[in-house]
Amino acid sequence: MSLALLADAALVLLVLGLAFWINAASRAFPAVVGYVAFGLLLALAWLRLSAGDVAMTEAAVGSGVTGAVLIAASVRLRSAETEAPPPALPLRLLALLLSGLVTAALAGLVLWTTGPAPSLADQAVQHLPGLGMGNAVTGVLIAYRALDTLLEKVVLLLALMGIWSLAKDRYWGGIPGPSRIQPTNGALILLARLLPPIGIVVAVYILWVGATDPGGAFQGGAILAAMWLLVMLAGLRDAPAISRPWVRLCVTVGPAAFIAVGLTGFALPNGFLSYPDSIAKPLIIAVESVLTLSIAVILGLLVAGPPERQP
Amino acid sequence: MTPATLYGLCSAVLVGAGLYGALVNPQPLRKILALNLLGSGTFLLFGVIARRGAAAGLGGDPVPQAMVITGIVVAFSATALAVALLLRVYQETGRTTLEQPAPKDVV
Numbered sequence: 001m002s003l004a005l006l007a008d009a010a011l012v013l014l015v016l017g018l019a020f021w022i023n024a025a026s027r028a029f030p031a032v033v034g035y036v037a038f039g040l041l042l043a044l045a046w047l048r049l050s051a052g053d054v055a056m057t058e059a060a061v062g063s064g065v066t067g068a069v070l071i072a073a074s075v076r077l078r079s080a081e082t083e084a085p086p087p088a089l090p091l092r093l094l095a096l097l098l099s100g101l102v103t104a105a106l107a108g109l110v111l112w113t114t115g116p117a118p119s120l121a122d123q124a125v126q127h128l129p130g131l132g133m134g135n136a137v138t139g140v141l142i143a144y145r146a147l148d149t150l151l152e153k154v155v156l157l158l159a160l161m162g163i164w165s166l167a168k169d170r171y172w173g174g175i176p177g178p179s180r181i182q183p184t185n186g187a188l189i190l191l192a193r194l195l196p197p198i199g200i201v202v203a204v205y206i207l208w209v210g211a212t213d214p215g216g217a218f219q220g221g222a223i224l225a226a227m228w229l230l231v232m233l234a235g236l237r238d239a240p241a242i243s244r245p246w247v248r249l250c251v252t253v254g255p256a257a258f259i260a261v262g263l264t265g266f267a268l269p270n271g272f273l274s275y276p277d278s279i280a281k282p283l284i285i286a287v288e289s290v291l292t293l294s295i296a297v298i299l300g301l302l303v304a305g306p307p308e309r310q311p
Numbered sequence: 312m313t314p315a316t317l318y319g320l321c322s323a324v325l326v327g328a329g330l331y332g333a334l335v336n337p338q339p340l341r342k343i344l345a346l347n348l349l350g351s352g353t354f355l356l357f358g359v360i361a362r363r364g365a366a367a368g369l370g371g372d373p374v375p376q377a378m379v380i381t382g383i384v385v386a387f388s389a390t391a392l393a394v395a396l397l398l399r400v401y402q403e404t405g406r407t408t409l410e411q412p413a414p415k416d417v418v
Contacts, residue, residue: 016328032344035348077340117360120364
């Protein structure tokens with residue numbers, strides 16, 4: 001067994017140990033903290049699978065933003081958390097049997113199919129120069145499977161509409177989240193003043209470098225959202241009322257620009273969401289830039305939750 | 312054993328652990344966590360398949376990798392919506408479980 005494989009095995013053991021902890025912890029808050037650590041370790045596993053883009057997304061969204069939502073929820077529910085009795089033993093054994101069968105089937109699939117998997121890597125790389133890109137994953141996301149990416153943004157918007165619609169009638173159009181006591185945590189306030197300028201530069205860099213290296217609109221947007229959330233957490237800025245025109249504009253402009261560029265595909269090249277070769281790169285950069293802005297605002301508002309105060 | 316196979320086995324256990332947690336744990340927030348475990352396991356399996364499809368000088372097939380990125384985002388959207396629903400249930404009923412209150416509470 002080589003040293004690298006030993007490191008892999010240690011990482012797998014840590015990931016699995018945390019997964020069992022998330023299920024077994026007696027309170028929700030430690031389980032959520034375990035989940036954040038789990039996500040970061042999983043990002044390392046993605047790096048080991050040569051998937052840098054996925055590793056960044058997992059660390060930023062799967063661990064970071066999801067963790068923020070879950071931690072906030074577990075803190076709000078903590079006082080009401082009751083010891084609910086687990087289901088009866090036969091039911092638990094049945095669940096164990098079912099999960100064991102699913103695991104065994106998947107493990108069998110992994111062990112018995114060892115040959116090279118069918119791959120679209122060749123085709124994906126072949127057309128990248130026409131798009132002016134070097135990163136195949138960004139190419140797939142923004143060009144070959146652009147419809148998936150567009151629908152993903154629509155799913156984000158739908159989730160935001162769903163969360164907003166949970167507001168009580170009298171708070172509709174109001175400010176998300178409960179009113180917070182202004183924190184006097186000096187370190188947090190200092191961090192929220194120092195970090196955002198650096199974070200914004202990093203986010204723009206990640207967006208720009210996504211054309212050739214791991215990065216892209218989503219990863220950049222997630223970093224921007226994190227900076228915004230930091231400012232809101234430190235109490236430097238309150239969340240905006242959701243009826244503000246700029247909020248509505250920011251959340252819709254990205255998907256709208258994507259659809260607009262997609263529709264021009266009908267007039268110029270081959271159809272919906274295809275780019276003309278000569279200006280493919282500028283078009284893609286333009287679409288990605290506005291998408292980044294929309295993603296950042298949508299992610300921030302998804303974490304902030306439904307309106308709970310008058311505007 | 313190759314690293315890809317090792318992570319493939321890891322993903323199989325994660326799916327099983329997530330499924331078990333979602334079925335057995337009575338707290339909705341813990342069910343949401345377990346479903347996220349199930350999702351992470353599924354994505355990791357995709358990553359293993361992508362790794363095995365490495366070609367054209369790339370470390371893995373970019374198509375499943377891109378699908379996983381989309382998947383992580385959609386899983387986050389679903390989680391955020393589920394958490395918001397749970398918090399609303401708590402605001403309305405003051406309870407964090409989905410079990411029916413005992414008959415004496417109803418009166």
